[in-house]
Amino acid sequence: xxxxxxxxxxxxxxxLLQGMGMTLLVAVSAYLWGLLLGGAAAALKxxxxxxxxxxxxxxxxxxxxxxxxxxxxxxxxxxxxxATWVVSLLGFNGPVELSALPVGILAVGTVSGAxxxxxxxxxxxxxxxxQVEAAKALGMNRWLTFRRVMLPQVxxxxxxxxxxxxxxxxxxxxxxxxxxxxxxxxxAYLAQGATRQPFLFFTTAGVLYLGMAGLSGRxxxxxxxxAGRGVRRAAR
Amino acid sequence: xxxxxxSTLVAALPRFAAGASLTVQLVTxxxxxxxxxxxxVAVMRLSHLPPLRWLARGYIHVFRSTPLLVxxxxxxxxxxxxxxxxQSVLWPLLREPYWCAIIAFTLNTGAYTAEIxxxxxxxxxxxQIEAAKAxxxxxSLLFRRIVLPQAFRLALPAYGNEIILMLQGSxxxxxxxxxxxxxxxxxxxxxxYQPIExxxxxxxxxxxMSFLITRxxxxxxxxxxxxRR
Numbered sequence: 001x002x003x004x005x006x007x008x009x010x011x012x013x014x015x016l017l018q019g020m021g022m023t024l025l026v027a028v029s030a031y032l033w034g035l036l037l038g039g040a041a042a043a044l045k046x047x048x049x050x051x052x053x054x055x056x057x058x059x060x061x062x063x064x065x066x067x068x069x070x071x072x073x074x075x076x077x078x079x080x081x082x083a084t085w086v087v088s089l090l091g092f093n094g095p096v097e098l099s100a101l102p103v104g105i106l107a108v109g110t111v112s113g114a115x116x117x118x119x120x121x122x123x124x125x126x127x128x129x130x131q132v133e134a135a136k137a138l139g140m141n142r143w144l145t146f147r148r149v150m151l152p153q154v155x156x157x158x159x160x161x162x163x164x165x166x167x168x169x170x171x172x173x174x175x176x177x178x179x180x181x182x183x184x185x186x187x188a189y190l191a192q193g194a195t196r197q198p199f200l201f202f203t204t205a206g207v208l209y210l211g212m213a214g215l216s217g218r219x220x221x222x223x224x225x226x227a228g229r230g231v232r233r234a235a236r
Numbered sequence: 237x238x239x240x241x242x243s244t245l246v247a248a249l250p251r252f253a254a255g256a257s258l259t260v261q262l263v264t265x266x267x268x269x270x271x272x273x274x275x276x277v278a279v280m281r282l283s284h285l286p287p288l289r290w291l292a293r294g295y296i297h298v299f300r301s302t303p304l305l306v307x308x309x310x311x312x313x314x315x316x317x318x319x320x321x322x323q324s325v326l327w328p329l330l331r332e333p334y335w336c337a338i339i340a341f342t343l344n345t346g347a348y349t350a351e352i353x354x355x356x357x358x359x360x361x362x363x364q365i366e367a368a369k370a371x372x373x374x375x376s377l378l379f380r381r382i383v384l385p386q387a388f389r390l391a392l393p394a395y396g397n398e399i400i401l402m403l404q405g406s407x408x409x410x411x412x413x414x415x416x417x418x419x420x421x422x423x424x425x426x427x428x429y430q431p432i433e434x435x436x437x438x439x440x441x442x443x444x445m446s447f448l449i450t451r452x453x454x455x456x457x458x459x460x461x462x463x464r465r
Contacts, residue, residue: 069411073422175303178411
């Protein structure tokens with residue numbers, strides 16, 4: 001049974017590793033896309049612009065109120081039918097199928113962004129307003145204030161929450177397997193179908209997810225220490 | 237939106253209603269059993285006996301760090317691999333996707349809720365426990381009458397989030413052939429070639445449910461806080 005997980009003739013070891021690589025690729029890209037989207041949404045929510053605030057609120061409320069699986073289905077199947085329609089306008093016929101990888105990243109990232117937005121907004125609100133005023137009094141412009149005063153502190157306040165969002169995003173990538181992107185979960189599914197060993201392969205997938213979550217959790221703990229350097233902690 | 241599309245969606249409404257009712261069923265049952273499980277695990281997690289503590293910690297860690305999809309597939313596909321399971325009295329249950337989904341959801345929400353309950357139990361002011369002891373309460377009576385009711389109240393806001401997350405997680409039931417709200421939407425999307433409309437309608441129903449849950453939890457919070465009654 002163990003040779004099924006190995007790298008030999010019957011082994012699925014290589015495919016599992018490749019699947020894990022794909023999972024990490026989707027997770028990291030989606031997380032970064034989510035940070036970008038979430039940062040923009042957080043900025044809009046905190047801005048004085050009314051329309052922007054409403055748009056950002058609608059985005060986070062809808063995406064956080066609807067299952068991630070549904071968002072993935074909507075972007076994947078809806079995207080296909082929208083692309084087919086656009087292509088038909090250009091005079092081409094036949095169904096169009098979008099590539100699963102970019103759509104998967106877009107879908108998981110859109111979900112991730114809605115959660116990042118709230119975390120980043122909380123982080124920005126935790127920076128005392130007097131500091132922004134002080135920066136202004138020193139003659140810093142908006143960009144410099146953002147880079148030197150806001151960003152380092154928002155990062156420190158938001159990192160624990162951003163770590164949670166990362167774990168959520170990593171687990172959400174498993175849902176992309178339902179649209180046939182060959183990441184870890186999909187490899188496990190294919191392997192169990194071919195070998196009739198579902199327990200073995202899904203347990204293996206679970207252990208690999210545990211490993212990824214554990215290792216990345218460590219990295220985030222490190223990052224928190226780094227972002228909080230020079231800050232006195234409350235006595236425990 | 238043209239007329240034929242509108243009539244297709246109207247014709248599909250009863251199926252959406254059936255899907256929504258299955259979703260509600262799955263979520264309610266899993267949450268109820270999960271809450272009992274979580275309370276037991278939270279008490280174990282705070283126990284003075286190391287083995288109990290380790291067991292609770294391991295369970296919480298494993299179920300919180302792996303995707304729900306792995307858990308649901310492991311129970312639905314994985315357990316059937318063993319002859320011992322196939323011949324056991326539990327097989328009629330474990331053969332059904334419905335019960336597999338309930339088991340997976342229960343175990344999953346149990347792990348998350350256990351941490352929420354632990355937070356609630358730890359947040360009960362220590363003076364309350366001293367006062368109860370001074371009144372002559374001990375062990376289970378103290379826990380049942382003083383700690384648990386207050387822990388529930390303190391954990392309620394976080395538990396409201398967990399209810400909504402469970403509602404969203406329940407969409408995974410559609411991956412093991414169940415016709416819950418997401419399953420129905422997917423089926424109708426592929427039959428009618430109108431994926432955008434079908435998924436948006438399902439999304440709107442989920443949003444409505446989330447909204448009702450949020451309001452319900454807010455109401456419960458207000459009723460349960462003695463200061464505002």
